[in-house]
Amino acid sequence: MKVLMPYLKRYRKDVYIALISIVALVFATLWQPRLLQVVMNAILKGDKATIFQQGIFLIGLAVIGIIAGIINTIYSARLALGVATDLRSDLYNQVQSFAYADVEKFSASNLAVRMTNDINQVQQIVMAGFQQISRIPLLFLGAFILAMVTMPQQWWILVGMMIIVFAVTWYSYQKMSDYFTQTQEDIDDVNTVARENLMGIRVVKSFVQEPNEISKFSKASDRLTGVTAKIGYNFAILMPAYFLTANIAVVLSVYLVGQNLTTHPTYLAAITSFISYVMQILFAVINGGFLMIAASRANISLGRIGEVLKAKPSMTYVKGDRGPVEGDVEFDHVTFTYPGDDAPTLKDINFKVKAGEMIGVVGATGSGKTTLAQMIARLYDPDEGSVKVGDTDVRQLPEKSLLETVAYVLQRSTLFSGTISANLRQVKADATSNQMQWAAGIAQASEFIERLPLTYDAPVEERSSNFSGGQKQRLSITRGVIAEPKILILDDATSALDAKSEKLVQEALDKDLTKTTTIVIAEKISSIMRADRILVLDDGRIVGNGTHQELVANNAVYQQIYQTQKAKEGVNHG
Numbered sequence: 001m002k003v004l005m006p007y008l009k010r011y012r013k014d015v016y017i018a019l020i021s022i023v024a025l026v027f028a029t030l031w032q033p034r035l036l037q038v039v040m041n042a043i044l045k046g047d048k049a050t051i052f053q054q055g056i057f058l059i060g061l062a063v064i065g066i067i068a069g070i071i072n073t074i075y076s077a078r079l080a081l082g083v084a085t086d087l088r089s090d091l092y093n094q095v096q097s098f099a100y101a102d103v104e105k106f107s108a109s110n111l112a113v114r115m116t117n118d119i120n121q122v123q124q125i126v127m128a129g130f131q132q133i134s135r136i137p138l139l140f141l142g143a144f145i146l147a148m149v150t151m152p153q154q155w156w157i158l159v160g161m162m163i164i165v166f167a168v169t170w171y172s173y174q175k176m177s178d179y180f181t182q183t184q185e186d187i188d189d190v191n192t193v194a195r196e197n198l199m200g201i202r203v204v205k206s207f208v209q210e211p212n213e214i215s216k217f218s219k220a221s222d223r224l225t226g227v228t229a230k231i232g233y234n235f236a237i238l239m240p241a242y243f244l245t246a247n248i249a250v251v252l253s254v255y256l257v258g259q260n261l262t263t264h265p266t267y268l269a270a271i272t273s274f275i276s277y278v279m280q281i282l283f284a285v286i287n288g289g290f291l292m293i294a295a296s297r298a299n300i301s302l303g304r305i306g307e308v309l310k311a312k313p314s315m316t317y318v319k320g321d322r323g324p325v326e327g328d329v330e331f332d333h334v335t336f337t338y339p340g341d342d343a344p345t346l347k348d349i350n351f352k353v354k355a356g357e358m359i360g361v362v363g364a365t366g367s368g369k370t371t372l373a374q375m376i377a378r379l380y381d382p383d384e385g386s387v388k389v390g391d392t393d394v395r396q397l398p399e400k401s402l403l404e405t406v407a408y409v410l411q412r413s414t415l416f417s418g419t420i421s422a423n424l425r426q427v428k429a430d431a432t433s434n435q436m437q438w439a440a441g442i443a444q445a446s447e448f449i450e451r452l453p454l455t456y457d458a459p460v461e462e463r464s465s466n467f468s469g470g471q472k473q474r475l476s477i478t479r480g481v482i483a484e485p486k487i488l489i490l491d492d493a494t495s496a497l498d499a500k501s502e503k504l505v506q507e508a509l510d511k512d513l514t515k516t517t518t519i520v521i522a523e524k525i526s527s528i529m530r531a532d533r534i535l536v537l538d539d540g541r542i543v544g545n546g547t548h549q550e551l552v553a554n555n556a557v558y559q560q561i562y563q564t565q566k567a568k569e570g571v572n573h574g
């Protein structure tokens with residue numbers, strides 16, 4: 001609720017109108033049986049003047065009720081929509097301010113559920129809330145008091161009915177509240193499974209994993225169905241229990257009134273009115289129940305939204321814009337452990353790179369190469385030591401300066417749906433077509449782009465599904481180099497290129513980006529052999545730092561990787 005308040009305050013006028021209209025609606029609803037009672041008594045007495053006059057009032061009251069209902073629905077809907085829109089955009093902005101580690105902590109699919117499903121729950125409760133929340137207690141209390149006034153001698157029937165209704169409600173909701181929390185968790189699971197499956201659909205198909213995936217999805221979906229069905233069963237018992245109680249109350253009061261009707265003929269009109277109030281009380285209780293369910297679900301959703309809104313980004317940047325800094329890189333006793341891991345992934349890493357150098361990074365899988373590269377782009381901060389770029393600790397660099405200095409190209413970089421040029425302009429807003437051609441030339445992408453009917457304006461589909469793996473990598477490298485970064489990190493970024501194209505990319509980088517520091521992470525030693533220096537990583541430590549010749553001559557880890565690869569090549573070629 002605390003999360004919601006500031007948002008409701010922004011729509012004060014809508015809140016007031018919705019509340020006033022609901023009071024008018026409740027008044028009209030409550031007063032109708034009362035007037036009906038007067039009209040019935042007049043009919044029994046044959047008092048035509050009263051029948052006519054009160055009949056007009058009755059119609060007037062119904063019209064007031066209808067108009068108030070319409071106004072309330074319009075303003076509640078406006079309010080709900082406004083609050084949901086504001087919450088969604090605040091949530092989105094907050095997620096944008098998150099560090100990479102924060103997104104990983106929540107998980108992308110979980111954040112997506114919070115931005116869609118959870119916001120929808122809140123929108124529904126705000127809408128229902130302003131239609132019902134004030135209506136339910138008013139209607140309940142009003143109907144109770146008026147029923148008492150109408151037939152005071154039957155107070156004990158009303159009180160008895162209330163006690164049973166509350167006892168049944170309390171018992172069921174106690175049981176159900178756990179199910180609501182469970183439902184939300186199960187929705188998350190279903191989303192995660194569906195998302196993973198659809199994102200990896202190629203792998204699923206190629207490894208004929210459909211049956212496995214279907215069974216995974218069915219399990220998650222069955223859990224959701226199971227818990228939703230349990231809520232349904234509770235309701236299935238709850239509703240008849242309410243109606244049974246109300247009907248017993250009605251039958252009992254009709255029976256008692258029937259005994260005295262000859263002596264008290266006005267009881268006939270009074271009992272009609274009394275029954276209407278009993279039904280209104282029941283209506284309030286049932287709607288109150290539904291609202292409680294929606295409210296407890298929305299409360300869980302609000303909690304989840306609040307958690308994201310309150311989360312402090314784990315990384316902040318200094319303000320300002322220094323422009324790009326020089327391309328020197330220095331790791332000074334850097335140690336880093338991933339959040340939640342026990343052992344460090346990088347251990348006391350020390351090295352220096354001069355601007356313009358080409359550095360290769362090799363090591364067994366899992367040795368920490370990507371982690372090391374991510375520290376330069378400041379996706380994570382070290383636990384100990386410092387990472388310096390252009391002689392400045394990256395933690396002291398404004399975000400924009402760092403982005404202008406470092407371009408990080410991954411093995412599977414994301415291209416955004418739109419066009420090729422739009423993707424390139426995300427990095428360099430004013431990129432001309434000459435500059436695009438120049439960058440594509442380096443990445444060996446010009447040839448296939450220029451064969452596309454729309455060349456640089458060719459569409460990029462969602463998840464760049466209209467390009468092959470090699471084409472995607474070439475486009476990612478094009479995007480990486482277009483702004484002529486001071487530091488270019490290629491993290492296995494040429495793995496889908498054939499040896500000839502890879503060589504051409506490297507030669508073009510040497511020729512056109514002479515001032516750029518290039519850090520190449522590669523599985524194959526052949527990709528980094530010609531580097532000025534090669535760093536050898538082993539289990540998070542640097543165990544070698546030298547040229548290919550030096551390392552081949554005196555570094556055991558490097559020799560082993562080199563020999564294994566040479567043997568494989570021999571087998572492949574042989």
Ligand SMILES: Nc1ncnc2c1ncn2[C@@H]1O[C@H](COP(=O)(O)OP(=O)(O)OP(=O)(O)O)[C@@H](O)[C@H]1O
Nearest residue numbers: 104338341345363364365366367368369370371372
């Ligand atoms: N986000 C993460 N959270 C926790 N541990 C991680 C995370 N990313 C990587 N690791 C762990 O850190 C270690 C180093 O991973 P990293 O990706 O840096 O290795 P790598 O040398 O680049 O491997 P590869 O050559 O297979 O890409 C691995 O043991 C990995 O399990």
